[in-house]
Amino acid sequence: xxxxxxxxxxxxxxxxxxxxxxxxxxxxxxxxxxxxxxxxxxxxxxxxxxxxxxxxxxxxxxxxxxxxxxxxxxxxxxxxxxxxxxxxxxxxxxxxxxxxxxxxxxxxxxxxxxxxxxxxxxxxxxxxxxxxxxxxxxxxxxxxxxxxxxxxxxxxxxxxxxxxxxxxxxxxxxxxxxxxxxxxxxxxxxxxxxxxxxxxxxxxxxxxxxxxxxxxxxxxxxxxxxxxxxxxxxxxxxxxxxxxxxxxxxxxxxxxxxxxxxxxxxxxxxxxxxxxxxxxxxxxxxxxxxxxx
Amino acid sequence: xxxxxxxxxxxxxxxxxxxxxxxxxxxxxxxxxxxxxxxxxxxxxxxxxxxxxxxxxxxxxxxxxxxxxxxxxxxxxxxxxxxxxxxxxxxxxxxxxxxxxxxxxxxxxxxxxxxxxxxxxxxxxxxxxxxxxxxxxxxxxxxxxxxxxxxxxxxxxxxxxxxxxxxxxxxxxxxxxxxxxxxxxxxxxxxxxxxxxxxxxxxxxxxxxxxxxxxxxxxxxxxxxxxxxxxxxxxxxxxxxxxxxxxxxxxxxxxxxxxxxxxxxxxxxxxxxxxxxxxxxxxxxxxxxxxxxxxxxxxxxxxxxxxxxxxxxxxxxxxxxxxxxxxxxxxxxxxxxxxxxxxxxxxxxxxxxxxxxxxxxxxxxxxxxxxxxxxxxxxxxxxxxxxxxxxxxxxxxxxxxxxxxxxxxxxxxxxxxxxxxxxxxxxxxxxxxxxxxx
Numbered sequence: 001x002x003x004x005x006x007x008x009x010x011x012x013x014x015x016x017x018x019x020x021x022x023x024x025x026x027x028x029x030x031x032x033x034x035x036x037x038x039x040x041x042x043x044x045x046x047x048x049x050x051x052x053x054x055x056x057x058x059x060x061x062x063x064x065x066x067x068x069x070x071x072x073x074x075x076x077x078x079x080x081x082x083x084x085x086x087x088x089x090x091x092x093x094x095x096x097x098x099x100x101x102x103x104x105x106x107x108x109x110x111x112x113x114x115x116x117x118x119x120x121x122x123x124x125x126x127x128x129x130x131x132x133x134x135x136x137x138x139x140x141x142x143x144x145x146x147x148x149x150x151x152x153x154x155x156x157x158x159x160x161x162x163x164x165x166x167x168x169x170x171x172x173x174x175x176x177x178x179x180x181x182x183x184x185x186x187x188x189x190x191x192x193x194x195x196x197x198x199x200x201x202x203x204x205x206x207x208x209x210x211x212x213x214x215x216x217x218x219x220x221x222x223x224x225x226x227x228x229x230x231x232x233x234x235x236x237x238x239x240x241x242x243x244x245x246x247x248x249x250x251x252x253x254x255x256x257x258x259x260x261x262x263x264x265x266x267x268x269x270x271x272x273x274x275x276x277x278x279x280x281x282x283x284x285x286x287x288x289x290x291x292x293x
Numbered sequence: 294x295x296x297x298x299x300x301x302x303x304x305x306x307x308x309x310x311x312x313x314x315x316x317x318x319x320x321x322x323x324x325x326x327x328x329x330x331x332x333x334x335x336x337x338x339x340x341x342x343x344x345x346x347x348x349x350x351x352x353x354x355x356x357x358x359x360x361x362x363x364x365x366x367x368x369x370x371x372x373x374x375x376x377x378x379x380x381x382x383x384x385x386x387x388x389x390x391x392x393x394x395x396x397x398x399x400x401x402x403x404x405x406x407x408x409x410x411x412x413x414x415x416x417x418x419x420x421x422x423x424x425x426x427x428x429x430x431x432x433x434x435x436x437x438x439x440x441x442x443x444x445x446x447x448x449x450x451x452x453x454x455x456x457x458x459x460x461x462x463x464x465x466x467x468x469x470x471x472x473x474x475x476x477x478x479x480x481x482x483x484x485x486x487x488x489x490x491x492x493x494x495x496x497x498x499x500x501x502x503x504x505x506x507x508x509x510x511x512x513x514x515x516x517x518x519x520x521x522x523x524x525x526x527x528x529x530x531x532x533x534x535x536x537x538x539x540x541x542x543x544x545x546x547x548x549x550x551x552x553x554x555x556x557x558x559x560x561x562x563x564x565x566x567x568x569x570x571x572x573x574x575x576x577x578x579x580x581x582x583x584x585x586x587x588x589x590x591x592x593x594x595x596x597x598x599x600x601x602x603x604x605x606x607x608x609x610x611x612x613x614x615x616x617x618x619x620x621x622x623x624x625x626x627x628x629x630x631x632x633x634x635x636x637x638x639x640x641x642x643x644x645x646x647x648x649x650x651x652x653x654x655x656x657x658x659x660x661x662x663x664x665x666x667x668x669x670x671x672x673x674x675x676x677x678x679x680x681x682x683x684x685x686x687x688x689x690x691x692x693x694x695x696x697x698x699x700x701x702x703x704x705x706x707x708x709x710x711x712x713x714x715x716x717x718x719x720x721x722x723x724x725x726x727x728x729x730x731x
Contacts, residue, residue: 059573059593081343081371144383154389233380236389238370248373249340256566257342 044269050262051075058259074263082246083238084267090235091225091242091271094160099220101164103213106171111201113172114179115187125176131169136229147234154236162230167220178212179205214282218275225272243268332392332626335633336368339395340377346588346651347455347615353645354637361636365629378402385411390623393630398435398451398617400443401691406619407450408442413620415449418631424452424638427655431682432456432614434528441729445528451617454637456652456673457584458612458682459508461605465598467494467578479516479606486555489578495554498577500568501561501705504687505582507697508611509556510704511686512581514543515609523609523683529731535719536712544711548704561705583612587669588650603672609683610676614654690725693718
């Protein structure tokens with residue numbers, strides 16, 4: 001959700017200029033985009049609306065009414081109840097470590113597979129692809145027993161290791177196809193200048209592909225941030241939990257506390273959105289990065 | 294979003310295991326596993342919100358526990374229902390298990406764990422500390438599990454602190470507006486709904502997409518039932534005839550209620566939450582659902598007067614004990630855990646539970662001050678004392694909840710006849726019986 005949400009905004013901006021030229025077709029597209037934008041943003045708006053509404057107000061007037069007054073207690077209570085600051089820190093530290101390690105691992109793998117042209121690399125890629133499509137539920141029990149044996153059950157390290165591997169499987173798959181197209185001129189030039197394989201990787205390949213790596217890094221971070229299922233299984237103590245797991249506290253057996261749930265949802269998506277906004281330029285640059293002068 | 298490519302994780306742990314060869318495999322002395330009286334911490338989990346009746350009462354219980362055990366630190370963690378529901382088995386099988394926790398009652402949850410040997414047998418404690426005297430027979434049903442993990446008999450594995458039951462919530466202002474009285478028989482109840490219908494008001498707020506609709510169906514079936522039917526249906530004492538008088542009446546009457554417009558056709562897609570909010574907004578005069586709504590209605594409904602009554606004419610009502618305290622087999626402080634359970638059963642905590650809008654199992658009705666709460670508890674005591682708790686319709690078989698939701702939805706939107714509906718729900722029930730070898 002957070003990844004897709006702002007996209008229409010950027011494409012809508014040039015359309016406004018176009019509308020000034022009074023071109024009816026463009027005008028229609030603008031309307032269509034605005035409708036689309038509204039559809040994408042509407043759920044978020046409802047969340048924001050209910051996050052600042054008192055429970056009695058919600059009960060009396062329903063989820064779509066405007067709040068009669070701004071009610072911050074829901075957000076404040078939730079923050080204190082789950083010790084949200086610590087969850088933010090846990091999520092942040094595990095996501096950033098996974099993003100960094102995942103990118104490094106992807107680079108090493110793809111350098112071997114894409115540029116090094118290791119024997120049987122097609123099969124490696126097939127393996128990574130298959131690994132990508134396995135549902136997490138299948139892995140839970142084996143991972144549970146392994147982590148218990150190793151003494152990493154209920155420990156952030158286990159989640160970091162698992163997601164580093166999961167993310168880098170996808171990263172390897174993507175980056176290998178990028179590196180397979182890597183301009184051989186650059187590699188030859190580096191070889192002529194006497195650079196070894198190691199030097200070529202860090203001094204030539206990585207700098208040239210930095211925009212793509214930026215995209216991977218951003219995605220890894222957000223994906224890891226949003227992960228729910230495996231952290232739910234592996235992070236038992238409240239002190240170790242991440243943000244999405246903490247949000248689950250509010251889902252009761254039979255009852256749902258709609259206003260506090262909205263408040264928590266708002267707290268939960270804000271950091272990921274913020275991160276996305278900050279790194280948005282990296283993303284757009286990365287997408288056009290295939291072309292090399 | 295395009296995630297869920299979990300895969301490769303298996304590889305992660307190949308890596309992890311190689312690391313582990315150097316790490317030592319932790320663990321060690323569990324000699325004091327059984328006594329635990331010299332333990333210095335009590336790790337306690339539950340998943341009730343801090344403002345709910347249970348949350349309030351249990352927090353107080355923790356305070357009292359601390360007073361009585363000055364040297365012991367209580368490590369309380371509020372868990373999510375989902376985390377416990379999904380992972381209890383894995384957690385209780387590891388060293389991260391708490392010393393005591395709240396857990397769901399029933400065959401598929403507490404029953405399963407007891408069968409796997411993950412829970413401590415509490416039978417001796419229950420008799421020594423008198424919990425068996427405080428809990429009525431129908432409440433004890435969910436506390437005891439036999440060797441196959443089936444509730445109703447065998448050893449004690451859990452202790453419930455609170456009860457719950459299904460009742461009728463009604464909007465007093467709307468009743469007054471149309472000059473209607475609280476019905477005392479099913480006949481009168483039907484007349485009240487007719488009166489609303491005649492004025493163009495749909496009487497019942499129903500959530501067909503979740504549990505509420507099947508509880509109405511069950512409530513209707515119970516109006517023609519006695520205890521032996523409940524024992525047959527829930528505890529597999531005898532084979533249940535799905536086309537017998539009870540279930541046929543339930544299905545037929547439910548379908549009639551839809552036909553007469555007591556239940557709106559579109560309620561098949563309504564969730565429980567929306568059902569409750571629609572009633573809170575005064576869109577419907579009547580809501581048939583459980584006591585778990587009570588505290589919320591009490592604090593949120595400001596626009597009209599409301600009250601409750603038991604489903605008219607019924608001796609049996611859907612309901613049971615609430616969730617139970619269980620002590621994991623791996624608990625390192627078992628005797629402290631027993632002390633804690635004992636405190637939650639004490640009159641002080643039970644009365645606090647009642648005064649906070651919950652349904653205590655062993656409260657002194659005289660010390661409940663709020664008249665509304667008193668009515669709630671009196672009604673529960675009435676049912677409980679006459680052995681009138683009939684549990685919930687989805688209990689007898691694993692995955693039966695979804696079968697019933699889909700079946701009752703068919704009744705609401707008219708895609709199934711009552712007879713076809715009964716055939717549909719009979720099949721998984723009987724398959725489960727066969728699996729159990731009964």
